[in-house]
Amino acid sequence: MRVAVIDLGTNTFHLLIAETAESQPEILYKTNVPVKLGEGRINDNMIIPAAFERGINCLKDFGKTITEYQVAIVRATATSAVRSAENGKDFVNAVNERTGIKIETISGDEEAEFIYQGVKLSGAIQEPSLIMDIGGGSVEFIFCDIEKLIWKKSYNIGAARLMQKFFKSDPLSDFDKQHILFHIQEQLEDLFKICEKYKPQILIGSAGAFETFAELITEKQHQNIMIEQLKTYQFNYDDYIDVALKLINSTHQQRVEMTGIIPLRVDMIVIAALITNYVLGRAKINRLMLSTYDLKMGVLAGLI
Secondary structure: OEEEEEEEOOOOEEEEEEEOOOOOOEEEEEEEEOOOOOOOOHHHOOOOHHHHHHHHHHHHHHHHHHHHOOOOEEEEEEOHHHHHOOOHHHHHHHHHHHHOOOEEEOOHHHHHHHHHHHHHHHOOOOOOEEEEEEOOOOEEEEEEOOOOEEEEEEEOOOHHHHHHHHOOOOOOOHHHHHHHHHHHHHHOHHHHHHHHHHOOOEEEEEOOHHHHHHHHHHHHOOOOOOHHHOOEEEOOHHHHHHHHHHHHHOOHHHHHOOOOOOHHHOOHHHHHHHHHHHHHHHHOOOOEEEEOOOHHHHHHHHHO
16 A cells, blocks of 8 residues: 655655555655745744745645555644644645645644654664754654653754744854753753653754754765665764854855755754754763654554
8 A cells, every 4th residue: 555644844845655565664755845834934923925835836746746656545744833823724724725635733742752653663762762853843852762752842942943033143143052052941941850860871863954964974074875865873973063063153155065954954954953962961962863764754654
């Protein structure tokens, strides 16, 4: 049976089509489109008209591909940008009317659960771990061990939200950095109490920004590695720190010229590096892994 998973993220819409006849799903097709649904007014809880139309047009194209592949089951999930927007339901209804695709707006807790299931499928969880997924609208944290999910929470501190609110300088000034870090500190106090209690040994970054960190490191070291073809990637901690500090202190143009950063992430990767560095420091973690399996793979796991 063929199934399609659509992940409507705040920045990017993803489409994954898989064959589920075997015990392991075979990925037949996958793509992502930088829709930027949260552009402009995400902190005002509003999808602006241009983003609204971009989203619908993208899903029309996804619908054509789904038809071409003769998919039997489609599951489309919307996350932070849609669930927090005052016109989020209008967007869901418009998509259904104009494309026939039915969108399920999931809660932050459900989003974290799917992320956990996706990361688990990658084989990354081998010890007490803190999973982190940096989206445009929200950031999910999951504490787990090799047997089970222990704690999870979604926070509205996604890269697009923080960038629109605090990113006022180029390169990012110390003043702006301090505002971002103070905001993160305020939001994540309960997370660090959990970390003190359970003492995670490793931070597992779920796709997205962590794929960019890995791309930059492998590019710098001239390693011929295709990150998107891996399930997991083990970072050298010092290599990660070097790349993160370079990103945080770089100008917009310098990042544009770095091989390994997609245009959508040129500025948001700075926010991602700041959040990741802060979490590593406060949680006293000095090991970092990438899982390229994320929410959409978790949704797929549920379908099969």
